[in-house]
Amino acid sequence: MRAALGALGVLVAGYGGWLLFTRxxxxxxxxxxxxxxxxxxxxxxxxxxxxxxxxxxxxVPAPARAPVVVGFVVLGSVTLLAVPVLGRFGARADNPTLLDRDYTAGWLVLAGITVVAVVTVALVRSRRRVSRR
Structure with a gap:
């Protein structure tokens, strides 16, 4: 499986290089x-x-450090990927179907879910730590 994925990656990179230099x-x-x-x-x-x-x-207390870091990674990555749609780059008045959703609301929902997950995992980890003592 690893070799097949590697070969696929090489093929896709080669195709991208071919497109870059031939067009x-x-x-x-x-x-x-x-x-x-x-x-x-x-x-x-x-x-x-x-x-x-x-x-x-x-x-941040020790039991919450790992969940907080994971939350930072998730929100940071998603935010970087969402910058084009959050900034509405590419929206055109002559085509209202481009960027036709409220992407900010979607990002806020994801941020809220991430925060709830981080807090939940941090609480579970802190309670497990207390119960082990």
């Missing part, structure tokens, strides 16, 4: 996006994660 694409624009992704990751995202981790260690 009229802006290679400079692609390079800028790739560089911007690395810079944003290293200069913004990594610093935010380290800062949140440092705050978590200092402010």
């Amino acid at each position: 009229e694409s802006d290679l400079v624009g692609v390079a800028v996006w790739l560089a911007a992704g690395v810079v944003l990751h290293d200069a913004v995202l990594a610093l935010v994660v380290v800062a949140l981790g440092a705050l978590t260690v200092r402010l």
Whole structure:
């Protein structure tokens, strides 16, 4: 299974490379996006994660640390993926079917579910810790 998935990944990457070089694409624009992704990751995202981790260690009790970190990862990843729809990038007046939902409400529901799950798991972990003593 691992070899099949690896081969599929190589095929998809090869197809993407073929499309990049055979069609009229802006290679400079692609390079800028790739560089911007690395810079944003290293200069913004990594610093935010380290800062949140440092705050978590200092402010959150030990049984709740792992659930809080998982909540940060879930919300951070989903938020990054949702930026285009939350910002309504790509919405056009001539096509009202593009971005026709309230994506902010959906994100808030997911954030609420994540917070409830984090609090529930943290409480369960703290009660288990107390019962073991």
